[in-house]
Amino acid sequence: MTPAGLEISGGETVLFWVVAPLMVLAALGLLFVRRAVHAAMCLVFVMVSMAILYIAQEAPFLGVVQVVVYTGAVMMLFLFVLMLVGVDASDSLTETIRGQRWVGLLIGLGLALVLGGVVGRAAFPPGVGLAGGDPGGVANPQALARVLFGDYVLAMEAVGVLLVTAAVGALVLTHRRRLTPKQNQRTVAEARVKALSQGVTLTPLPSPGVYATSNAMDTPALGPDGEQVPQSVSRVLRIRGQERPAPHTAVALVENQADRGTEEES
Amino acid sequence: MFPWLTVLVAWPLVGAAVVGLSALVRRRTGPAGGGTGLARPLALVFSLVEVGLLVGAFLAFDTGAAAEHQLAEQHAWIPQIGASYAVGVDGVGLLLVALSVVLVPLVLLAAWREQGRDEVRLRRFVALVLLLEAFMVAVFSARDVFLFYVLFEAMLIPAYFLIGGFGQGAGRRRAAVKFLMFSLGGGLIMLAAVIALYFLAVDAGVDPRQAFLVGQLTAVDLGTVAERLMFVGFFIAFAIKAPMVPVHSWLPDVAGNATPGTSTLLICVLDKVGTFGMLTLCLPLFPEASRWAAPFVIALAVVSVLYGAIMAIMQTDLLRLVGWTSVSHFGFIILGIFTFTPLGTAGSSFMMLNHGLATGALFLVAGFLVSRHPERSQKIAAYSGLRSVTPVLAGTFLVAGLATLSLPGLATFVSEIMVLIGAFGGSPAGSAAWAIAAIPGVVLAAVYVLLTYQKIFTGAPAAGLEALPDLRVRERVVAAPLVAGLLVLGLVPSLALTYVDAPAEQSVAAVTAVDEPADAAAQMGSDK
């Protein structure tokens, strides 16, 4: 049943049936993927698809705004914050609030059913279409601009103020007050000298050992007595447990040299 | 005509504002007066000027027409809901206004050193007292039910802070909340009745833009059931305020935890709103319901008389004891009002005044006593043998106590005997028997007063109290007007009775004028 004033082309139908299921899938991804980054990507997909649908629905301006504002700005902001919070922060999907999962699913399903049911059963007036409603055939952005800056100019202004306020608010909220004095080279140096008594060295730590058998960043240097020097390996590697012992040939070599040295002396 | 009542209400408000602003003055002139600031002297001056204004109001009042509400003013306030700013006083209202106005400077003076030397605290205290004064004056002169209700609730605000913020006892916050909850509970029930009254009045043809004027409402026939329900609504609020057994529980806690000055204002003046409301609202607005409820009310009143007195005897805390004596006295007042005799009603009206003077004196003197104790103990057992140490204090306490037990020659006696004699001839069934049943209250009064005096002032002086200072000049200045007032009104009570006689006659006439159902009248006739 196609309304009289509104012709839906076959192309649009195809477009809808291709895009809509993908959108739903991506949206469900929001629900089920573990990593927040992936969820964000899903949402980006939904939004871009949404922009396509807008354009298909005679709203080219909104379609462009959707891409620029949502995918371009909002989602980038999301990704930024994800970076701040930790990109690999992933939810465990086990539920901690008792019954929340079932309640949530039930409500979601219920909403879908009720809303869909209402829409499905409602009798809508015959569609008009924007081209039919505007015989002058003014392009969508101009028409929208007339309404926005005509009937809704006050709301427009208010929304502008709101945006500015939000920006300032975000600044204020994320502003961190400095609680300790600013560090400079001198203070750092002084602090290290002061910390000497606690076993900190002023000099740089020894560099890792360089041996032909390995690429060396993960192997400790050897002291003159053949003992391995753990500090010479990066702390990160040590904590991750990725350090390797020095090759035993090198150890033997050093020990031999040390023995020879002592023999010569004796 | 000069708007005496509005000025009397507005002046303390101005005072409170000026006291609040005095903070600015001091900052500009630098610390002066030892850091206690201008608040106390300013407030005292304001309250004394208010006394002067009161004299003006008395001169403008025509005692020949004491039953009419004089000095009346009326302006539209919120005409959409029928509320007007209508004030006016009959003799009873004027006396109670006078009581409030006279007690405030005395309380300020009595509390001069009570709140320490912190300037901010002092300023708040006196500002609250002045605010309370304004509300009290206003509530006694309100002639619009809605205005009355608003003031009735508004008084709770300063009272709450005075109890909870400036009290002495450890349980003052709890007591303040208890007071507030009881009062608000009563006020809520009253609010329902007030709203119902509006609709019924409008239905009955009262001008909806002035539907709350007492003068108009008295003429409205509300229908038996509605009238009785509304009577109950008003009465419960007033009984809580009065306070009457069994809704008295808040009173002893407040008396034991608030400062004596606060208790004086609260129990000696503010609580009179309860009995005043019964007299000036319940009786004229709901005459039939008043007659219907009278036997029950009288019974409760007599129970209050005895109950309060017995509880007073059993107290170990001096200030709580004084609080309980008030329960007993309010019982007498209510007994007089609800036996519907001109004598009893006039006695009750007079007693409202006298109780303020006598119990005020007792509270304040007890406060002077407590303030002398090294630990500010309120326990009676903490004192002993002080008659020889502080003879003037002892004498003043005894006089105040004798006034509380209604010694002939003092004003309280006149009112109490008027109530008892009047109640005996009252029209509700069983009045005579209940009046007789209330008489043992006078014996119990003697017991609680003299037992207390005996414990505190006789015997050997308690250790640590042998060198307490006697009453200071400031304290004597506080006690003297109260004692003098009690004596003068005791010897020449007609000074006050001219104000209450005609209103009493009128309110009794208002109640009894409504036609009795024929069979009831016949039955009453055969009883006599």
Add this chain to the structure above:
Amino acid sequence: MDVTNYVVLAAVLFAIGATTVLLRRNAIVVFMGVELMLNATNLAFVTFARMHGDLTGQVLAFFVMVVAAAEVVVGLAIIVTIFRTRRSASVDDVNLLRG
């Protein structure tokens, strides 16, 4: 095909968004759910505008976008602030309003 299909799609997306809000614990993902719901309503607005031939629907969708942008800014700022103090982005960890 019928324009109501778009509305049904909007309803389904809205429900999914709501479920996301209810089920996910990562504050950022929850927030994404909110965005999804807003977008779903926008789709409905646009569809209705087309259906009725009235641009007001598009205007409203536009306003929703702007307000949503402002909301995202503030909301994310709040999330960042909370993360800074509590080292967590889970909405379940912020339960100071427990009665």
Add this chain to the structure above:
Amino acid sequence: MNDVIGLAPWLVGFPLIGAAVLLLGGRATDRWGHWLGVAASAASAVVAFILMFRMIGTPPEERAVDHGLWTWLSAGGLDVDLGLRLDPLSLTFVMLVTFVGTLIHVYSVAYMDHDVDRRRFFAYLNLFVAAMLTLVLADSYLLLFVGWEGVGVASYLLIGFWDTGRPSARENAVAAKKAFVMNRVGDMGLIAAMAILFATVGSVSFADVLPAAGGLSETTATAVGLCLLLAACGKSAQFPLQAWLGDAMAGPTPVSALIHAATMVTAGVYLMVRSGPILEAAPTAQLVVVVVGAVTLLFGAVVGTAKDDIKKALAASTMSQIGYMMLAAGLGPAGYAFAIFHLLTHGFFKAGLFLGAGSVMHAMGDQTDMRRFGGLSRFLPITWITMGLGWLAILGIPPFSGFWSKDGIIEAAFVPVDGQPWRAWVFGSVAVLGAAITAFYMTRLFFMTFGGRRPRWTENQHPHEGSPLMWWPLVFLGVGSAALGAVLGIGGTFTTWLEPVVGHAEHHEPVLPVPAIITVTLVLVVLGAALAFRMYAVALVPEEAPRGSFLTRAARKDLYQDAANETLVVLPAHGVARLVQVGDRDVVDRGWGVLPLAVSWFGAMFRKAQTGYVRSYAAGMAGGVLVIAVVAWLVIQLGGGLGGAQ
């Protein structure tokens, strides 16, 4: 009479001003305060004499004068003028109060010489005189009540005069409180009586009430009469409210003499006589009055026989003598005159006896135990003689004054009322028996104090007569005890004097001939006195009281009056009070506490829903939306589809 009536208010005014000056003046008046007190009382006495002489010169029917001062209270139909009623009855009292009062003031100047609070004492004494005069001069029950309670307060203050700084301070204070509270119990009766009178007669002034008394129904009159009797019992220490009088002896001795012997305690008798017309309308009440009088008469006499404390013995005697007066007051007009006559003579001889006792105590260093006296006649001759006169007077030995008044009462008691001879026999015998016991205990008192072959003093006693200020009043009172009865009694002078007030009593014949009554009485009196003489003057008196018979022990304990009061009144009352206290705390207060508890219980319930988890709240919101949507949908479906669109 009218030219001097303007002086009457000064009777009250002088002592009132005296009291006010002394109380307000404080220590500044310490030096001369006591003389101001004496002067105030004396000024009153002078005014009383002037009024007295003027009244004697007035024809009997014009002797009653009401002198209004100002409208006291006028409200709600009760109009009471503050006014004084001057008639022979009140003037008799005024004379007694001012004359004896002044003597006692003078005596006190010396007696209280060493007391630092002497000024306060005189202030209270003045206050008492003012209140007592108000009581007797009042022209209405209401004003009478002012005086009535005024004397109660004065008595309270004076009994508890030594309420700090002495070992017995607390006991004195307790005694004072006991007196006031028991008086108040009686006062309830007066209040009730006034209430009934106002409800029936519409007034409480004597001028309205007394003439209307005849018109009262007998029930009303009986009720009023009994209420008044209750008041009288409280004030006059009559059975069953007698217990306070003995303890009241804790006050300084002049107080006991003035208040608790001569004047205040007899106010009950005054009230009865003043209310005569009401009692006459209520024969039942009259009978009760007589019974109360008779019981108290014996009660006091029995207690008196066993007391070793000289003041307590005299107090018991006072109680007993007032019992005589009360008995007479219940006999109607025939008894009134004798009641007042005995009141007057008793005022003199009992005041004399008390002041004598005070003199003895003063000499013996405040010792009151008669077992530690003895042989004092040589050291205190004036006291001995004056007390001797008092002793003979109270015994009723002719021609001393007690004989004239008491004998009249005994004769009146033997007159049958309403043709009921049993009453005459019962009450007559009680009166005679009482006289015999009186003779016994007074003789015992007298000889234990002054007689005996050897003194039983404690260490370092040097008894001597006090200053002239102390013994001159004794002399005056002694003369009064001896002569007053004869002066006023012979030829019925006093009866005639009172006739305008109490009415003329027709003469009725007693059941026994009068000479026989007198003879029997005298014989029994002499026997009682002789018995006492044998036991306490001839025989040796042990210094420690022997255990004694059951009756003696009971009498020493005031016939267990305190124990009875304790068991019958105090304990139950205390129980009730405890019950009320516990009830208030656990039922009323806790009952109201249930409301906030319920509220907080509900709060705790709802609090559980506030998990703090944002997602729970979101679920709530979404669920709410869902529910609303479903409901709206259902409503619309049932209401016939979505409106508007076709």
